[in-house]
Amino acid sequence: MDIKLYLEPEIKKLVNLQAAIEAVESSFAAYSSGQAVLPGVINLDLPEFEGEVHVKAAYIQGEEYYVIKVASGFYQNPGLGLPVGNGLMLVFRAKTGELAAILLDKGYLTELRTAAAGAVAARYLSKEKIEKVAVIGSGVQARFQLQALAEVRNFKEVAVWSRNPENIRKYVEDMKNAFPAVEFRPAASAEEAVKGADLVITATPSRQPIVRAEWLSPGVHITAMGSDGPDKQELFPEVLARADRLFCDSLAQCKRLGEVHQALEAGLIEESKISGEIGEIILGLKPGRQSDGEISVADLTGLGVQDAAIASLFLSRVRQS
Numbered sequence: 001m002d003i004k005l006y007l008e009p010e011i012k013k014l015v016n017l018q019a020a021i022e023a024v025e026s027s028f029a030a031y032s033s034g035q036a037v038l039p040g041v042i043n044l045d046l047p048e049f050e051g052e053v054h055v056k057a058a059y060i061q062g063e064e065y066y067v068i069k070v071a072s073g074f075y076q077n078p079g080l081g082l083p084v085g086n087g088l089m090l091v092f093r094a095k096t097g098e099l100a101a102i103l104l105d106k107g108y109l110t111e112l113r114t115a116a117a118g119a120v121a122a123r124y125l126s127k128e129k130i131e132k133v134a135v136i137g138s139g140v141q142a143r144f145q146l147q148a149l150a151e152v153r154n155f156k157e158v159a160v161w162s163r164n165p166e167n168i169r170k171y172v173e174d175m176k177n178a179f180p181a182v183e184f185r186p187a188a189s190a191e192e193a194v195k196g197a198d199l200v201i202t203a204t205p206s207r208q209p210i211v212r213a214e215w216l217s218p219g220v221h222i223t224a225m226g227s228d229g230p231d232k233q234e235l236f237p238e239v240l241a242r243a244d245r246l247f248c249d250s251l252a253q254c255k256r257l258g259e260v261h262q263a264l265e266a267g268l269i270e271e272s273k274i275s276g277e278i279g280e281i282i283l284g285l286k287p288g289r290q291s292d293g294e295i296s297v298a299d300l301t302g303l304g305v306q307d308a309a310i311a312s313l314f315l316s317r318v319r320q321s
Helices: 008-014 017-032 106-125 142-150 164-176 190-194 237-242 258-267 277-281 304-320
Strands: 004-007 042-046 050-062 065-074 085-093 100-102 130-134 155-161 183-186 199-203 221-224 245-248 296-299
Touching: 004 199, 004 304, 008 106, 008 142, 008 245, 008 304, 017 106, 017 142, 017 304, 050 304, 065 106, 065 304, 085 304, 100 245, 100 304, 106 142, 106 221, 106 277, 106 296, 106 304, 130 142, 130 190, 142 164, 142 199, 155 164, 155 190, 164 183, 237 258, 237 296, 245 277, 258 296
Parallel strands: 004 100, 130 155, 130 199, 155 183, 199 221, 221 296, 245 296
Antiparallel strands: 042 050, 050 065, 065 085, 085 100
16 A cells, blocks of 8 residues: 655645635535535543643545544643644545555644635635724734735735734734835733724633624624634624624634534524525525625634645645656
């Protein structure tokens, strides 16, 4: 059995954000059209080490492979000189179940596909004209999300807040270098960052809500992607109650974990409040944003189908190279 092993440097060379966004958009559509097979997420928490592990799997009907992905986040790692995120993807031949490839990407493909999902959400739900972006969080994914957003929207100003002032300073410094034409500024509070923003990105591992409904401006879009476990929460439930358009990556999954889960549990929304899945917008089954004054929320909990899509994209690039 010929099993290929691919390491992070090669993977980074062959897969970029622009290609990832298109692959993830197709995966949203595949999921919402019933073409994807995926089990529930396995969540393993290691509170002793501030660690969390997620196992996801998926198969898109008609594709050559199915994928099992393990991704982790260990939040004490920076103090040890190690990255927070890690992981790998196992790629199997769908016809035989044989292991075809190991993608030892150290979490890169997960970061990439998660950011791509945020860009797809913004493409269909945010206003065309964006002036100010608020970023809540200052880690790796907070960087990826902004880079992916730049593929689908222009913006002039970014306000960033997180709980660690030194991390904010480093984020502003790094992102100024990446986007010299954009004004970056640290915010003294989450409220200061969010007020007046046209688009809000939340990219934290928070287990306590941060963003309040009363801070939101008319027409703002919120991409909430940190709540990928049942105990995580970045938005107060009132945010979802106030939203005019509320979309999930997966309705079934968001009801079990994420912001929708929290708002349903709090009794502040009914299931009828949920506008649909992002894939349904892509397929033309549901309307996205209807006017510049609407407040929209995308609850992104992360889908195994996105991992299958990004892994297939990489392997297709390998064949072409």
